[in-house]
Amino acid sequence: MTTTIDTLAPVSAPRPARRGHGWRSARSAIGTIPFFGYVAVFLIIPTAIVVIGAFRAPGGAFSWVNILALGDSTVIDAFVASVVLSAVTAAIGAVFGGLLAYVLVTGRPGSISRRIVTAVCSVLAQFGGVMLAFAFIATLGSAGMISNLLRDWLGVETTGAYLYTVPGLILVYTYFQIPLMVIVFLPAVDGIRAQWREATETLGGSTWVYWRRVAGPLLAPAFLGSLLLLFANAFSAYATAAALVTQSTPIVPLKISGAITNEVNVGHADLAKSLALGMVIIVAIVMWLYALLQKRTAKWLG
Amino acid sequence: MRVHRMRTAALAGIAALSMVVAACGSSGGTGTPSQSSSESSSSQSSQSSSSQQSSSSSGSGGSGSSADAKTATSASDFGGMDGLVAAAKKEGQLNVIALPPDWANYGAIIKAFSAKYGITVNSQNPNGSSAQEIEAAKTNAGTNTAPDVFDLGPAVALASTDMFAPYKVQAWADIPDANKEASGLWFNDYTGVMSVGYNKTKFGEITSLNDLLGAKFKGTFALNGNPTQAGAAFSGFVMVALANGGSPDNLQPGIDFFKKAKDAGTFIPIDPTPATIASGQTGVVIDWSYNQLSAAQQLKKQGVDWAMYVPDNAAVGSYYVQAINKGAPHPAAARLWEEFLYTPEAQNLYMAGGAQPVEFEAMKKAGTLDATAEASLPKTSSPIIQLTDAQQKAASTFLNSNWSKIAG
Numbered sequence: 129m130t131t132t133i134d135t136l137a138p139v140s141a142p143r144p145a146r147r148g149h150g151w152r153s154a155r156s157a158i159g160t161i162p163f164f165g166y167v168a169v170f171l172i173i174p175t176a177i178v179v180i181g182a183f184r185a186p187g188g189a190f191s192w193v194n195i196l197a198l199g200d201s202t203v204i205d206a207f208v209a210s211v212v213l214s215a216v217t218a219a220i221g222a223v224f225g226g227l228l229a230y231v232l233v234t235g236r237p238g239s240i241s242r243r244i245v246t247a248v249c250s251v252l253a254q255f256g257g258v259m260l261a262f263a264f265i266a267t268l269g270s271a272g273m274i275s276n277l278l279r280d281w282l283g284v285e286t287t288g289a290y291l292y293t294v295p296g297l298i299l300v301y302t303y304f305q306i307p308l309m310v311i312v313f314l315p316a317v318d319g320i321r322a323q324w325r326e327a328t329e330t331l332g333g334s335t336w337v338y339w340r341r342v343a344g345p346l347l348a349p350a351f352l353g354s355l356l357l358l359f360a361n362a363f364s365a366y367a368t369a370a371a372l373v374t375q376s377t378p379i380v381p382l383k384i385s386g387a388i389t390n391e392v393n394v395g396h397a398d399l400a401k402s403l404a405l406g407m408v409i410i411v412a413i414v415m416w417l418y419a420l421l422q423k424r425t426a427k428w429l430g
Numbered sequence: 431m432r433v434h435r436m437r438t439a440a441l442a443g444i445a446a447l448s449m450v451v452a453a454c455g456s457s458g459g460t461g462t463p464s465q466s467s468s469e470s471s472s473s474q475s476s477q478s479s480s481s482q483q484s485s486s487s488s489g490s491g492g493s494g495s496s497a498d499a500k501t502a503t504s505a506s507d508f509g510g511m512d513g514l515v516a517a518a519k520k521e522g523q524l525n526v527i528a529l530p531p532d533w534a535n536y537g538a539i540i541k542a543f544s545a546k547y548g549i550t551v552n553s554q555n556p557n558g559s560s561a562q563e564i565e566a567a568k569t570n571a572g573t574n575t576a577p578d579v580f581d582l583g584p585a586v587a588l589a590s591t592d593m594f595a596p597y598k599v600q601a602w603a604d605i606p607d608a609n610k611e612a613s614g615l616w617f618n619d620y621t622g623v624m625s626v627g628y629n630k631t632k633f634g635e636i637t638s639l640n641d642l643l644g645a646k647f648k649g650t651f652a653l654n655g656n657p658t659q660a661g662a663a664f665s666g667f668v669m670v671a672l673a674n675g676g677s678p679d680n681l682q683p684g685i686d687f688f689k690k691a692k693d694a695g696t697f698i699p700i701d702p703t704p705a706t707i708a709s710g711q712t713g714v715v716i717d718w719s720y721n722q723l724s725a726a727q728q729l730k731k732q733g734v735d736w737a738m739y740v741p742d743n744a745a746v747g748s749y750y751v752q753a754i755n756k757g758a759p760h761p762a763a764a765r766l767w768e769e770f771l772y773t774p775e776a777q778n779l780y781m782a783g784g785a786q787p788v789e790f791e792a793m794k795k796a797g798t799l800d801a802t803a804e805a806s807l808p809k810t811s812s813p814i815i816q817l818t819d820a821q822q823k824a825a826s827t828f829l830n831s832n833w834s835k836i837a838g
Contacts, residue, residue, distance in 0.1 A: 202831055270649035270698060271711045287649025292699040374701035375656045376837035391585065392657070392664045393826040
């Protein structure tokens with residue numbers, strides 16, 4: 129059991145006491161400049177532009193116009209669709225990816241099948257955008273391979289029209305969500321020792337007790353973290369959706385690009401910023417929920 | 431050991447992703463890549479044209495005539511067409527922008543102008559957008575490389591009238607009143623006609639939009655773009671609404687029709703491209719007549735007859751707008767270019783490219799329409815309908831809240 133306790137030690141070890149102040153700590157802070165510079169350029173400044181822009185009228189004066197536009201029913205629909213799309217694909221990815229990771233770990237260590245599956249997953253987890261959209265169109269679109277086979281062999285006509293809507297996006301996103309889950313969750317499952325199960329059984333615990341009291345709590349933080357990663361991954365994905373869904377803007381990233389490039393209804397570019405602000409807020413809420421859960425599981429473990 | 435290391439890795443990933451979310455939103459504040467490419471292409475042409483410019487300006491002597499040319503509002507200010515031609519020839523150059531050679535036959539029109547007057551035409555950023563034309567005029571203002579003339583979409587044109595110099599071409603009376611600004615700030619040049627292009631070889635003749643609800647069109651009927659976003663798709667939607675008994679102020683019949691086509695499984699929410707047309711994936715496409723014409727020319731090689739159908743009382747158009755840049759570096763050549771565009775010669779060239787020229791009715795009366803070029807236009811039974819600015823705004827609001835039911 130001592131091993132277990134070591135494993136679960138808090139992430140932040142007690143810091144060594146500060147030796148010396150002044151220039152010495154200033155000098156060591158120099159090393160962080162690239163990091164903070166990077167964060168400023170790619171996170172803080174863009175976020176500031178988005179937040180400030182969301183509260184400005186076209187002339188530059190303070191205005192609630194763009195924020196109030198978020199209450200429009202089509203915008204709310206887009207946020208609902210985005211959250212549902214991200215939550216569903218994250219859940220599907222987490223469950224199936226988690227199971228696959230567990231299956232891989234229970235196999236013979238270093239087996240060829242494990243190496244193949246992890247290699248394939250590392251590739252597929254990054255396989256998105258136009259390529260992925262095209263792969264699905266070429267397979268399931270109206271002139272796709274599967275559609276043609278169905279037509280020629282079974283006489284079943286499919287147009288594949290669902291592919292270009294939100295349900296289609298769920299299918300397509302799942303394609304990279306499951307491998308991503310395997311990649312990020314595998315190390316956690318690897319950390320499970322067969323001896324712990326043996327110990328549980330020795331002490332008279334059933335399989336249920338093992339999962340409920342030992343493996344479950346151990347894996348929960350990593351599982352939730354991965355789930356959140358998958359959610360954010362789907363929530364912010366743009367290229368895949370843009371390549372597939374061209375005739376409407378059902379999800380928020382597409383609405384943002386639509387607000388910028390619209391040539392029928394010109395002059396709504398600032399709506400893009402309030403939409404982006406909405407996305408930042410939703411991710412913040414999800415991360416807050418995650419922190420709550422994390423706290424709970426920590427208590428659970430304690 | 432790996433468990434907690436994993437936890438921190440996941441958190442780092444989340445932090446990275448929230449950056450992505452934020453950065454994705456910020457793209458609204460920055461320029462598009464295509465804008466920067468337009469800058470680089472115009473700076474290239476600035477080198478070539480400035481060297482040509484120096485040689486031609488040395489021959490022109492004084493700049494007195496060009497100062498007059500800047501404020502000339504018709505050819506009579508030059509003492510007639512001969513005076514205008516002489517002044518333009520002295521300038522020797524013309525900068526045009528965003529005129530793709532295969533778009534409404536602009537390649538042939540530029541060639542004809544150049545050959546007729548011996549004026550070098552510098553074509554900048556041929557695939558640029560209307561907004562980029564205005565942008566180029568602002569950034570290059572006062573230089574030799576600023577565009578002399580514009581060819582703009584109506585929304586951008588109406589928002590940029592302070593950039594235009596008023597001018598009335600000799601054929602001013604042949605342009606219908608609805609197609610010009612009374613003082614000559616801008617005037618329409620040509621329009622596409624919204625039409626249903628289809629593979630006649632495979633599907634036979636289409637005589638009504640209701641044909642498109644039939645089973646043989648399953649999964650093959652497409653609209654060129656998202657009508658809440660793209661001008662062509664918007665006009666296509668209006669055409670469908672009018673053909674089904676709607677009016678510019680009542681577009682509900684358009685939604686009803688697309689709903690029926692969606693339920694019948696014939697309408698498919700994909701963006702038709704030359705590739706999907708060539709592969710047969712989109713066998714029926716609603717798009718501008720000039721785009722249909724180029725599809726037809728491509729498909730002819732495959733032995734496919736790509737035909738055009740325009741429903742009765744639903745010939746929807748959207749005229750492009752000609753205007754002269756107020757700060758045109760070659761003011762006389764700019765005015766000569768406009769004069770040339772409104773001759774039967776250039777108007778017939780537009781028509782040969784599948785676009786309907788603005789002087790169509792006047793030329794019909796005068797008997798100056800070129801019969802071969804006229805055959806490039808889709809057959810229409812009614813005059814061209816164009817939405818007013820107010821109707822367009824109302825229609826886009828209507829579509830915004832209703833189109834998602836079709837392609838959501």
